[in-house]
Amino acid sequence: MLPAIKTANAPARRNRQYEKRLASILKAASHVIARDGFEGASVRDVAARAKINLSGIYYYFTNKDEMLYALQHHTFSTLHDTLEQRLQSCETNEARLRAVVDNHFEFFVENMDDLKVCVHEMESLSGKYYREVLNVRRKYYRLVRQVVAENLDGRRHDADMAALFLYGSLNWVYTWYDADKNSDISKLSDQLLKIYLNGIKVS
16 A cells, blocks of 8 residues: 555545555656656656546646655655565574665566656655655665664774665666566675675685
């Protein structure tokens, strides 16, 4: 179920049909915005992609900005909540770091358009929408940073810098990922963690 995002047209009680249609619209919006950019995307194009008439779109969203807000808020809320669940079953610091990488990879391999939109269109939001997405984005980052800091084990490294390096590596996966060549997500996680924890220099 999508989080209860406070859009202007959201009903007080959301049933299964509403949730299903909302998810379909957000998936369509993600594709159109990733393809055309936020400025180039239109509500009409989203409606066509979602196979819903234009007036139907406005039952869910008042404008394109609200659509982008809902998409980004849902993405970062999902990343945070699923990672929090995964971490509960991890017994070592390295396993927790592995959970961060797996969680991010697995979500975005299935939702590549969402990743592209979140990387490129954060600044397209403004006002309350921007602040709310920034808050949930920071909440997710703080959880990632906490796990990274646990793996520094007292060594003299900046936890923020180390977390940002990892965050950046994960966020730009859409620029090179090829499902035909990189079908095994577990192997990708192994390679990234090996480089991240041990570096690339041969000892």
